[in-house]
Amino acid sequence: MRIPNHIGIIPDGNRRWAKKAGMSKEKGYDYGLKPGLELFKLCREFGIKEITYYGFTTDNTKRPAVQIEAFKKACVDAVKMLSREDAELLVIGNHESPIFPEELKPYTIRRRKFGNGGIKVNFLVNYGWHWDLNNLLKSENNDRVSKKNLMNLLCSCDISRIDLIIRWGGRRRLSGFLPVQSVYSDFYVVDDLWPDFKPNHFYDALKWYSKQDITLGG
Amino acid sequence: MRIPNHIGIIPDGNRRWAKKAGMSKEKGYDYGLKPGLELFKLCREFGIKEITYYGFTTDNTKRPAVQIEAFKKACVDAVKMLSREDAELLVIGNHESPIFPEELKPYTIRRRKFGNGGIKVNFLVNYGWHWDLNNLLKSENNDRVSKKNLMNLLCSCDISRIDLIIRWGGRRRLSGFLPVQSVYSDFYVVDDLWPDFKPNHFYDALKWYSKQDITLGG
Numbered sequence: 001m002r003i004p005n006h007i008g009i010i011p012d013g014n015r016r017w018a019k020k021a022g023m024s025k026e027k028g029y030d031y032g033l034k035p036g037l038e039l040f041k042l043c044r045e046f047g048i049k050e051i052t053y054y055g056f057t058t059d060n061t062k063r064p065a066v067q068i069e070a071f072k073k074a075c076v077d078a079v080k081m082l083s084r085e086d087a088e089l090l091v092i093g094n095h096e097s098p099i100f101p102e103e104l105k106p107y108t109i110r111r112r113k114f115g116n117g118g119i120k121v122n123f124l125v126n127y128g129w130h131w132d133l134n135n136l137l138k139s140e141n142n143d144r145v146s147k148k149n150l151m152n153l154l155c156s157c158d159i160s161r162i163d164l165i166i167r168w169g170g171r172r173r174l175s176g177f178l179p180v181q182s183v184y185s186d187f188y189v190v191d192d193l194w195p196d197f198k199p200n201h202f203y204d205a206l207k208w209y210s211k212q213d214i215t216l217g218g
Numbered sequence: 219m220r221i222p223n224h225i226g227i228i229p230d231g232n233r234r235w236a237k238k239a240g241m242s243k244e245k246g247y248d249y250g251l252k253p254g255l256e257l258f259k260l261c262r263e264f265g266i267k268e269i270t271y272y273g274f275t276t277d278n279t280k281r282p283a284v285q286i287e288a289f290k291k292a293c294v295d296a297v298k299m300l301s302r303e304d305a306e307l308l309v310i311g312n313h314e315s316p317i318f319p320e321e322l323k324p325y326t327i328r329r330r331k332f333g334n335g336g337i338k339v340n341f342l343v344n345y346g347w348h349w350d351l352n353n354l355l356k357s358e359n360n361d362r363v364s365k366k367n368l369m370n371l372l373c374s375c376d377i378s379r380i381d382l383i384i385r386w387g388g389r390r391r392l393s394g395f396l397p398v399q400s401v402y403s404d405f406y407v408v409d410d411l412w413p414d415f416k417p418n419h420f421y422d423a424l425k426w427y428s429k430q431d432i433t434l435g436g
Contacts (some may be wrong), residue, residue, distance in 0.1 A: 059434065062436045155308075169433075174405075175435045176401045176435045179401050186391050187391055200372060217278070
Protein backbone atom coordinates (compact mmCIF):
# COMPACT_ATOMS: atom_id res chain seq x y z
CA MET A 1 0.00 0.00 0.00
CA ARG A 2 1.28 3.48 -0.92
CA ILE A 3 1.43 5.51 2.31
CA PRO A 4 1.24 9.33 2.32
CA ASN A 5 4.24 11.17 3.70
CA HIS A 6 2.23 13.96 5.24
CA ILE A 7 -1.34 13.89 6.55
CA GLY A 8 -3.41 16.95 7.47
CA ILE A 9 -6.08 16.46 10.11
CA ILE A 10 -9.21 18.62 10.38
CA PRO A 11 -10.85 17.39 13.59
CA ASP A 12 -14.28 18.95 13.14
CA GLY A 13 -17.56 18.30 14.93
CA ASN A 14 -16.72 18.70 18.63
CA ARG A 15 -19.54 21.18 19.25
CA ARG A 16 -22.12 19.16 17.32
CA TRP A 17 -21.04 16.08 19.27
CA ALA A 18 -21.50 17.85 22.61
CA LYS A 19 -24.93 19.12 21.60
CA LYS A 20 -26.01 15.61 20.59
CA ALA A 21 -24.73 14.30 23.92
CA GLY A 22 -26.86 16.87 25.76
CA MET A 23 -23.91 19.02 26.87
CA SER A 24 -23.24 22.66 26.15
CA LYS A 25 -21.22 23.10 22.95
CA GLU A 26 -17.89 24.06 24.50
CA LYS A 27 -17.73 20.80 26.45
CA GLY A 28 -17.04 18.92 23.20
CA TYR A 29 -13.41 19.94 22.76
CA ASP A 30 -12.10 17.86 25.66
CA TYR A 31 -13.47 14.75 23.98
CA GLY A 32 -11.21 15.42 21.02
CA LEU A 33 -8.00 14.84 22.99
CA LYS A 34 -8.08 11.05 23.20
CA PRO A 35 -8.79 10.67 19.44
CA GLY A 36 -5.87 13.00 18.73
CA LEU A 37 -3.44 10.81 20.63
CA GLU A 38 -4.88 7.61 19.17
CA LEU A 39 -4.51 8.95 15.64
CA PHE A 40 -0.95 10.10 16.34
CA LYS A 41 -0.01 6.58 17.44
CA LEU A 42 -1.60 5.05 14.33
CA CYS A 43 0.33 7.45 12.09
CA ARG A 44 3.59 6.55 13.81
CA GLU A 45 2.81 2.86 13.46
CA PHE A 46 2.13 3.23 9.72
CA GLY A 47 5.34 5.15 9.07
CA ILE A 48 3.73 8.51 8.28
CA LYS A 49 6.53 11.09 8.36
CA GLU A 50 4.59 14.27 9.12
CA ILE A 51 1.18 15.10 10.54
CA THR A 52 -0.50 18.49 10.87
CA TYR A 53 -3.43 19.09 13.22
CA TYR A 54 -5.83 21.97 12.65
CA GLY A 55 -6.11 23.33 16.19
CA PHE A 56 -7.88 26.67 16.08
CA THR A 57 -7.91 29.56 13.64
CA THR A 58 -8.11 33.31 13.76
CA ASP A 59 -11.57 32.88 12.19
CA ASN A 60 -12.64 30.69 15.13
CA THR A 61 -11.88 33.50 17.55
CA LYS A 62 -15.10 35.24 16.52
CA ARG A 63 -17.03 32.66 18.57
CA PRO A 64 -18.46 33.17 22.10
CA ALA A 65 -15.81 33.64 24.82
CA VAL A 66 -16.69 30.43 26.64
CA GLN A 67 -15.99 28.44 23.47
CA ILE A 68 -12.75 30.29 22.81
CA GLU A 69 -11.49 29.48 26.29
CA ALA A 70 -12.48 25.84 25.84
CA PHE A 71 -10.75 25.29 22.49
CA LYS A 72 -7.64 27.18 23.65
CA LYS A 73 -7.41 24.89 26.67
CA ALA A 74 -7.94 21.79 24.55
CA CYS A 75 -5.10 22.88 22.23
CA VAL A 76 -2.76 23.50 25.17
CA ASP A 77 -3.63 20.09 26.61
CA ALA A 78 -3.19 18.40 23.23
CA VAL A 79 0.26 19.91 22.67
CA LYS A 80 1.38 18.97 26.17
CA MET A 81 0.05 15.45 25.63
CA LEU A 82 1.95 15.12 22.33
CA SER A 83 5.12 16.51 23.92
CA ARG A 84 5.25 13.37 26.06
CA GLU A 85 5.56 11.24 22.90
CA ASP A 86 8.53 10.65 20.62
CA ALA A 87 8.02 13.42 18.08
CA GLU A 88 9.37 16.61 16.58
CA LEU A 89 6.71 19.02 17.65
CA LEU A 90 6.07 22.51 16.31
CA VAL A 91 3.21 24.92 17.04
CA ILE A 92 2.46 27.34 14.20
CA GLY A 93 0.16 30.35 14.28
CA ASN A 94 0.05 34.03 15.02
CA HIS A 95 1.76 34.04 18.42
CA GLU A 96 2.10 37.82 18.51
CA SER A 97 -1.62 38.11 19.18
CA PRO A 98 -2.90 38.23 22.80
CA ILE A 99 -5.23 35.32 21.99
CA PHE A 100 -2.30 32.95 21.51
CA PRO A 101 -1.93 30.76 24.64
CA GLU A 102 1.14 31.81 26.62
CA GLU A 103 1.90 28.19 27.58
CA LEU A 104 2.45 27.29 23.93
CA LYS A 105 5.04 29.96 23.12
CA PRO A 106 8.00 27.69 23.94
CA TYR A 107 6.81 25.35 21.17
CA THR A 108 6.80 27.97 18.41
CA ILE A 109 10.38 29.17 18.33
CA ARG A 110 11.81 26.23 16.43
CA ARG A 111 11.20 22.57 15.91
CA ARG A 112 11.93 20.76 19.16
CA LYS A 113 12.63 17.09 19.65
CA PHE A 114 10.63 15.34 22.29
CA GLY A 115 11.53 11.87 23.51
CA ASN A 116 13.46 10.19 20.73
CA GLY A 117 12.10 12.53 18.04
CA GLY A 118 10.93 10.96 14.84
CA ILE A 119 7.58 11.84 13.30
CA LYS A 120 7.08 15.55 12.66
CA VAL A 121 3.95 16.90 14.30
CA ASN A 122 2.67 20.38 13.46
CA PHE A 123 -0.11 21.89 15.48
CA LEU A 124 -1.88 24.97 14.12
CA VAL A 125 -2.83 27.38 16.90
CA ASN A 126 -4.36 30.77 16.12
CA TYR A 127 -3.54 30.05 12.50
CA GLY A 128 -5.02 32.18 9.72
CA TRP A 129 -4.56 31.71 5.97
CA HIS A 130 -4.42 35.47 5.72
CA TRP A 131 -1.74 35.74 8.37
CA ASP A 132 0.22 32.99 6.62
CA LEU A 133 0.12 34.52 3.13
CA ASN A 134 0.63 38.08 4.35
CA ASN A 135 4.24 37.15 4.95
CA LEU A 136 4.69 37.18 1.16
CA LEU A 137 3.97 40.91 1.19
CA LYS A 138 6.75 41.80 3.59
CA SER A 139 9.38 44.05 2.11
CA GLU A 140 12.27 41.70 2.87
CA ASN A 141 10.68 39.26 0.45
CA ASN A 142 10.66 41.69 -2.50
CA ASP A 143 11.88 40.64 -5.83
CA ARG A 144 12.38 37.06 -4.89
CA VAL A 145 9.90 36.17 -7.60
CA SER A 146 12.56 34.64 -9.79
CA LYS A 147 13.68 32.25 -7.08
CA LYS A 148 10.33 30.43 -7.16
CA ASN A 149 10.60 29.55 -3.50
CA LEU A 150 7.19 30.81 -2.56
CA MET A 151 6.60 28.04 -0.02
CA ASN A 152 9.72 29.00 1.91
CA LEU A 153 8.43 32.52 2.40
CA LEU A 154 5.17 31.62 4.13
CA CYS A 155 4.76 31.96 7.88
CA SER A 156 4.09 28.21 7.75
CA CYS A 157 7.30 27.49 5.80
CA ASP A 158 8.21 24.70 8.23
CA ILE A 159 5.20 22.70 7.07
CA SER A 160 5.69 20.69 3.88
CA ARG A 161 3.27 19.86 1.07
CA ILE A 162 0.36 17.73 2.30
CA ASP A 163 -0.51 14.47 0.53
CA LEU A 164 -3.75 13.57 2.26
CA ILE A 165 -6.18 15.69 4.26
CA ILE A 166 -8.70 13.87 6.43
CA ARG A 167 -11.62 15.91 7.73
CA TRP A 168 -14.05 14.60 10.31
CA GLY A 169 -17.60 15.87 10.75
CA GLY A 170 -18.89 15.59 7.17
CA ARG A 171 -18.03 19.02 5.80
CA ARG A 172 -16.34 19.09 2.43
CA ARG A 173 -14.22 22.21 2.60
CA LEU A 174 -10.78 23.32 3.74
CA SER A 175 -11.95 26.20 5.97
CA GLY A 176 -8.69 28.06 5.43
CA PHE A 177 -6.42 25.10 6.17
CA LEU A 178 -2.91 25.79 4.76
CA PRO A 179 -3.97 26.88 1.27
CA VAL A 180 -0.51 26.54 -0.29
CA GLN A 181 0.47 23.19 1.20
CA SER A 182 -2.98 21.85 0.20
CA VAL A 183 -2.95 22.71 -3.51
CA TYR A 184 -2.47 19.08 -4.59
CA SER A 185 -3.78 17.26 -1.49
CA ASP A 186 -6.26 14.44 -1.79
CA PHE A 187 -9.21 15.22 0.44
CA TYR A 188 -11.02 12.50 2.40
CA VAL A 189 -14.11 13.27 4.46
CA VAL A 190 -15.36 11.18 7.38
CA ASP A 191 -19.01 11.77 8.19
CA ASP A 192 -18.63 10.84 11.86
CA LEU A 193 -17.84 13.64 14.28
CA TRP A 194 -14.27 13.92 15.58
CA PRO A 195 -14.96 12.75 19.16
CA ASP A 196 -16.43 9.57 17.59
CA PHE A 197 -13.05 8.78 15.97
CA LYS A 198 -12.47 5.10 15.17
CA PRO A 199 -9.25 3.55 13.78
CA ASN A 200 -11.30 2.36 10.80
CA HIS A 201 -11.72 5.96 9.65
CA PHE A 202 -7.96 6.18 9.33
CA TYR A 203 -7.60 2.77 7.66
CA ASP A 204 -10.34 3.61 5.16
CA ALA A 205 -8.73 6.94 4.34
CA LEU A 206 -5.36 5.27 3.74
CA LYS A 207 -6.95 2.58 1.59
CA TRP A 208 -8.73 5.23 -0.48
CA TYR A 209 -5.57 7.31 -0.80
CA SER A 210 -3.51 4.36 -2.00
CA LYS A 211 -5.86 4.01 -4.99
CA GLN A 212 -5.54 7.65 -6.05
CA ASP A 213 -3.48 8.56 -9.06
CA ILE A 214 -0.95 11.16 -7.85
CA THR A 215 -0.14 13.69 -10.58
CA LEU A 216 0.70 16.91 -8.69
CA GLY A 217 -1.46 18.75 -11.17
CA GLY A 218 0.37 17.31 -14.22
CA MET B 219 -33.14 26.99 -2.07
CA ARG B 220 -30.00 28.97 -1.23
CA ILE B 221 -28.07 29.47 -4.48
CA PRO B 222 -24.29 30.04 -4.54
CA ASN B 223 -23.09 33.34 -5.98
CA HIS B 224 -19.97 31.91 -7.53
CA ILE B 225 -19.35 28.38 -8.80
CA GLY B 226 -15.94 26.96 -9.72
CA ILE B 227 -15.92 24.19 -12.33
CA ILE B 228 -13.17 21.56 -12.60
CA PRO B 229 -14.09 19.65 -15.77
CA ASP B 230 -11.87 16.62 -15.29
CA GLY B 231 -11.84 13.25 -17.03
CA ASN B 232 -11.68 14.11 -20.74
CA ARG B 233 -8.70 11.83 -21.35
CA ARG B 234 -10.13 8.93 -19.37
CA TRP B 235 -13.39 9.33 -21.29
CA ALA B 236 -11.59 9.20 -24.65
CA LYS B 237 -9.64 6.11 -23.63
CA LYS B 238 -12.85 4.36 -22.55
CA ALA B 239 -14.44 5.29 -25.88
CA GLY B 240 -11.51 3.70 -27.70
CA MET B 241 -10.01 7.00 -28.88
CA SER B 242 -6.57 8.40 -28.23
CA LYS B 243 -6.51 10.51 -25.06
CA GLU B 244 -6.26 13.95 -26.67
CA LYS B 245 -9.51 13.41 -28.58
CA GLY B 246 -11.45 13.77 -25.32
CA TYR B 247 -11.17 17.53 -24.93
CA ASP B 248 -13.51 18.35 -27.81
CA TYR B 249 -16.25 16.41 -26.08
CA GLY B 250 -16.03 18.81 -23.15
CA LEU B 251 -17.26 21.80 -25.15
CA LYS B 252 -20.95 20.95 -25.31
CA PRO B 253 -21.15 20.25 -21.54
CA GLY B 254 -19.44 23.58 -20.91
CA LEU B 255 -22.11 25.51 -22.80
CA GLU B 256 -24.92 23.46 -21.28
CA LEU B 257 -23.65 24.14 -17.78
CA PHE B 258 -23.25 27.85 -18.53
CA LYS B 259 -26.90 28.05 -19.59
CA LEU B 260 -28.04 26.24 -16.45
CA CYS B 261 -26.04 28.64 -14.27
CA ARG B 262 -27.60 31.62 -16.00
CA GLU B 263 -31.06 30.14 -15.61
CA PHE B 264 -30.52 29.59 -11.86
CA GLY B 265 -29.28 33.14 -11.28
CA ILE B 266 -25.65 32.24 -10.51
CA LYS B 267 -23.68 35.49 -10.66
CA GLU B 268 -20.19 34.22 -11.45
CA ILE B 269 -18.72 31.02 -12.84
CA THR B 270 -15.06 30.07 -13.19
CA TYR B 271 -13.91 27.28 -15.51
CA TYR B 272 -10.60 25.52 -14.97
CA GLY B 273 -9.26 25.46 -18.52
CA PHE B 274 -5.63 24.39 -18.42
CA THR B 275 -2.76 25.01 -16.02
CA THR B 276 0.96 25.55 -16.20
CA ASP B 277 1.25 22.08 -14.57
CA ASN B 278 -0.73 20.56 -17.47
CA THR B 279 1.85 21.84 -19.95
CA LYS B 280 4.22 19.06 -18.89
CA ARG B 281 2.05 16.62 -20.89
CA PRO B 282 2.79 15.26 -24.38
CA ALA B 283 2.71 17.91 -27.15
CA VAL B 284 -0.28 16.38 -28.93
CA GLN B 285 -2.35 16.70 -25.73
CA ILE B 286 -1.18 20.27 -25.13
CA GLU B 287 -2.27 21.29 -28.62
CA ALA B 288 -5.62 19.58 -28.10
CA PHE B 289 -6.48 21.22 -24.77
CA LYS B 290 -5.27 24.62 -25.99
CA LYS B 291 -7.57 24.34 -28.99
CA ALA B 292 -10.48 23.22 -26.81
CA CYS B 293 -9.97 26.27 -24.56
CA VAL B 294 -9.87 28.64 -27.53
CA ASP B 295 -13.05 27.07 -28.91
CA ALA B 296 -14.76 27.23 -25.51
CA VAL B 297 -13.96 30.92 -25.01
CA LYS B 298 -15.16 31.77 -28.51
CA MET B 299 -18.32 29.77 -27.90
CA LEU B 300 -18.99 31.62 -24.62
CA SER B 301 -18.29 34.98 -26.27
CA ARG B 302 -21.41 34.44 -28.37
CA GLU B 303 -23.52 34.37 -25.19
CA ASP B 304 -24.68 37.19 -22.95
CA ALA B 305 -21.84 37.29 -20.43
CA GLU B 306 -18.97 39.28 -18.99
CA LEU B 307 -16.07 37.12 -20.06
CA LEU B 308 -12.50 37.22 -18.77
CA VAL B 309 -9.59 34.89 -19.49
CA ILE B 310 -7.04 34.69 -16.68
CA GLY B 311 -3.62 33.04 -16.77
CA ASN B 312 0.00 33.67 -17.57
CA HIS B 313 -0.38 35.30 -20.98
CA GLU B 314 3.25 36.38 -21.14
CA SER B 315 4.27 32.79 -21.76
CA PRO B 316 4.60 31.52 -25.38
CA ILE B 317 2.26 28.64 -24.49
CA PHE B 318 -0.66 31.05 -24.02
CA PRO B 319 -2.92 30.92 -27.11
CA GLU B 320 -2.53 34.12 -29.15
CA GLU B 321 -6.24 34.11 -30.06
CA LEU B 322 -7.20 34.52 -26.40
CA LYS B 323 -5.10 37.61 -25.66
CA PRO B 324 -7.93 40.06 -26.48
CA TYR B 325 -9.95 38.46 -23.67
CA THR B 326 -7.35 39.02 -20.94
CA ILE B 327 -6.90 42.76 -20.90
CA ARG B 328 -10.04 43.62 -18.99
CA ARG B 329 -13.49 42.31 -18.40
CA ARG B 330 -15.46 42.61 -21.64
CA LYS B 331 -19.18 42.51 -22.09
CA PHE B 332 -20.53 40.16 -24.69
CA GLY B 333 -24.11 40.32 -25.86
CA ASN B 334 -26.11 41.93 -23.09
CA GLY B 335 -23.54 41.10 -20.43
CA GLY B 336 -24.78 39.69 -17.17
CA ILE B 337 -23.23 36.60 -15.62
CA LYS B 338 -19.47 36.87 -15.05
CA VAL B 339 -17.55 34.05 -16.65
CA ASN B 340 -13.89 33.51 -15.84
CA PHE B 341 -11.88 31.05 -17.86
CA LEU B 342 -8.48 29.96 -16.52
CA VAL B 343 -5.96 29.47 -19.32
CA ASN B 344 -2.33 28.66 -18.57
CA TYR B 345 -3.15 29.38 -14.94
CA GLY B 346 -0.73 28.41 -12.18
CA TRP B 347 -1.24 28.83 -8.44
CA HIS B 348 2.43 29.72 -8.22
CA TRP B 349 2.12 32.35 -10.92
CA ASP B 350 -0.95 33.74 -9.15
CA LEU B 351 0.61 34.01 -5.70
CA ASN B 352 3.98 35.21 -6.97
CA ASN B 353 2.33 38.54 -7.59
CA LEU B 354 2.32 39.06 -3.82
CA LEU B 355 6.11 39.10 -3.89
CA LYS B 356 6.38 41.99 -6.32
CA SER B 357 8.04 45.04 -4.90
CA GLU B 358 5.16 47.40 -5.64
CA ASN B 359 3.12 45.36 -3.18
CA ASN B 360 5.52 45.86 -0.27
CA ASP B 361 4.30 46.91 3.07
CA ARG B 362 0.68 46.63 2.19
CA VAL B 363 0.34 44.05 4.93
CA SER B 364 -1.65 46.36 7.12
CA LYS B 365 -4.23 46.97 4.43
CA LYS B 366 -5.33 43.33 4.54
CA ASN B 367 -6.25 43.39 0.89
CA LEU B 368 -4.37 40.27 -0.04
CA MET B 369 -7.00 39.09 -2.50
CA ASN B 370 -6.72 42.32 -4.49
CA LEU B 371 -3.01 41.76 -5.02
CA LEU B 372 -3.26 38.36 -6.70
CA CYS B 373 -2.88 37.97 -10.47
CA SER B 374 -6.42 36.56 -10.26
CA CYS B 375 -7.75 39.58 -8.34
CA ASP B 376 -10.69 39.89 -10.74
CA ILE B 377 -12.04 36.55 -9.52
CA SER B 378 -14.08 36.68 -6.31
CA ARG B 379 -14.35 34.18 -3.45
CA ILE B 380 -15.88 30.89 -4.62
CA ASP B 381 -18.87 29.41 -2.80
CA LEU B 382 -19.14 26.02 -4.47
CA ILE B 383 -16.58 24.05 -6.47
CA ILE B 384 -17.88 21.16 -8.59
CA ARG B 385 -15.32 18.71 -9.88
CA TRP B 386 -16.14 16.03 -12.42
CA GLY B 387 -14.18 12.79 -12.81
CA GLY B 388 -14.14 11.52 -9.21
CA ARG B 389 -10.94 13.08 -7.92
CA ARG B 390 -11.19 14.81 -4.57
CA ARG B 391 -8.57 17.50 -4.81
CA LEU B 392 -8.17 21.08 -6.01
CA SER B 393 -5.15 20.48 -8.26
CA GLY B 394 -3.97 24.05 -7.79
CA PHE B 395 -7.35 25.68 -8.52
CA LEU B 396 -7.36 29.26 -7.17
CA PRO B 397 -6.03 28.50 -3.67
CA VAL B 398 -7.04 31.84 -2.15
CA GLN B 399 -10.55 32.11 -3.62
CA SER B 400 -11.14 28.48 -2.54
CA VAL B 401 -10.25 28.72 1.16
CA TYR B 402 -13.90 28.49 2.27
CA SER B 403 -15.46 26.80 -0.78
CA ASP B 404 -17.72 23.80 -0.41
CA PHE B 405 -16.39 21.04 -2.61
CA TYR B 406 -18.70 18.70 -4.51
CA VAL B 407 -17.35 15.78 -6.53
CA VAL B 408 -19.19 14.10 -9.41
CA ASP B 409 -17.88 10.63 -10.18
CA ASP B 410 -18.91 10.75 -13.86
CA LEU B 411 -16.36 12.06 -16.32
CA TRP B 412 -16.82 15.58 -17.67
CA PRO B 413 -17.88 14.62 -21.22
CA ASP B 414 -20.67 12.56 -19.58
CA PHE B 415 -22.10 15.73 -17.99
CA LYS B 416 -25.82 15.58 -17.15
CA PRO B 417 -27.96 18.44 -15.79
CA ASN B 418 -28.66 16.24 -12.77
CA HIS B 419 -25.06 16.57 -11.66
CA PHE B 420 -25.60 20.30 -11.38
CA TYR B 421 -28.99 19.99 -9.67
CA ASP B 422 -27.58 17.51 -7.14
CA ALA B 423 -24.62 19.78 -6.40
CA LEU B 424 -26.96 22.75 -5.81
CA LYS B 425 -29.24 20.68 -3.61
CA TRP B 426 -26.26 19.50 -1.56
CA TYR B 427 -24.86 23.04 -1.31
CA SER B 428 -28.15 24.47 -0.09
CA LYS B 429 -27.98 22.15 2.92
CA GLN B 430 -24.46 23.21 3.96
CA ASP B 431 -23.95 25.47 6.92
CA ILE B 432 -21.93 28.45 5.64
CA THR B 433 -19.58 29.80 8.33
CA LEU B 434 -16.60 31.23 6.38
CA GLY B 435 -14.34 29.51 8.88
CA GLY B 436 -16.09 31.05 11.90
